[in-house]
Amino acid sequence: MLGNSSTTNKAGPELSIIIVNMNHLNKLKNLFNSLFGKEKTARTHEIIVVDNCSTDGSVAYIAANYPSVIIHQNDKVRGFAANNNQGVNISSGQYIFICNPDVIVLPGAIDEMLGFYERNPGVGIVCPQLLNSDLTFQPSVRRFYSLKVVALRVLTWGNDASTNKDIRKYLMLDFDKSKIQFIDWALGAAMVLKRSVYQKLGGFDEKFFLYIEDADLCLRCWAAGHAVVYCPQAVCIHDHQRASMKGVNKLLWFHVKSITYFFYKHQLLWRQAQGFEQL
Template identity: 50%
Template sequence: MGNPSISVITVGMNHLKYIKELYKSLFDKTTKPRTSFEAIYVDNCSTDGSVEYLSTYYPQVTIIKNEEPYGFGKNNNIGVDAANGKYIAIINPDIRVKAGSLDELYNFMESHPNVGMTVPKLYNVDGSHQYSIRGFITPSLFISRILTHGNDSSNDIKMRKYLCKDIDIDKVQPINWAVGAALFISSRLYRELGGFDLDYFLYMEDEDLALRVWKSGHPVVYVPTSHMIHNHLRASSHIGKKAWIHFKSLLNFFKKHGFQIPDYAAKYIEKH
């Protein structure tokens, strides 16, 4: 047998109840991708029996056990280092893939070789649409995000634009970036870009990666025919350690890319 077409990379840290649902959706005969794939799980020092569970019920999953905890980006890069697929699917543990979801992303990328990265349509657990598509952050948008307490249901004008609430959610289209719960990118491009930037320990890695994909000359595309459920495990909307980490990552992002990022998606649409 040759190499798989897709390498599904998942990082978990005490996410047992979520990975049970994720891997069921990946391997159940009703939802399993038709496209050949491998599943790689990077365990970030869990103590909840995650590794034992996967070893028992999903022995086909490649498990990488960390001896010390690492950040989101490094963990995913570790998983990609072990990957053999033509494409990398970064799939968080709080995702459930629906039938055909990875196949849709794979087929789209195969048909559009210049596309750098694709993302699916995400749903909340109650079946409602999740606002996963984003505009690039600016200092004023960050302040608005704080004032609205990170509430995606806010109708603040700036937040509507940032959360891309007025786009056609059923239309294939270029986007600036999307939350990193489910990303699909060619293995070659991921490696050329150096994967996730390790200067970020947690947060902003997904936005940074999408921006670097755009800067490399390849669009990021939303493919709404691919459906996944995201039980969003938000942890930085309240003041605390993770909120402080998020703020430091944001400052790092501005230092690397400046305070005003071009609207790459809009510019791409204008040219095409």
């Protein structure tokens, strides 16, 4: 492990920011510019990077330029769920911010999410509004899958611009983007949880190597009696590549494997998952 937790105090920081990196040096530069910029959060926090066997100089760059960042280096490649769990296990913050390396945290986003959580302590997961790199809205909040939606997504190669009514409903394309509201789940690129909630849920399910672990975490959050909330006043940019939808490749295989396990795990073959619409 490299670096130190100089941002912590004896009682621990308010927030632990967990970042999983695998050869994302260029993305990390933008993320760290936002986290360490002049409008960074005033909340006490620590930043933990779990490096998944990068070969692009990421670790050396972070150590040289951001010595307060805690770096955990893997000895072998692990999945998204396992890496985030590792990061949380070595963290000490009261709140956990799961943050992808391809995210840019805009001013005030962290404070908005923590503030909402503090005003509504019964919630489970708070998710920001995500924007594409061109600052257009990114459809990052979703309803839970059904077999019909999965089939339609496969047939349309995951096209978010599809006019199909079932896909539009799944992607929540017609909801009020400016309103704080319950959602079934959101992309795991950026989400805040209280540590006690994360521990109650057992963290991410490490049987998901890549993809769908965010939907699974949110479904288990709802099942445990904690709401998943979209907080549009908190805004982040997410440079989302969606590599699994670029033809038949290894990432597509991970996607198929994960969604199959999701349906099996939650016994959803003949029923719909229970989310915010069942409140």
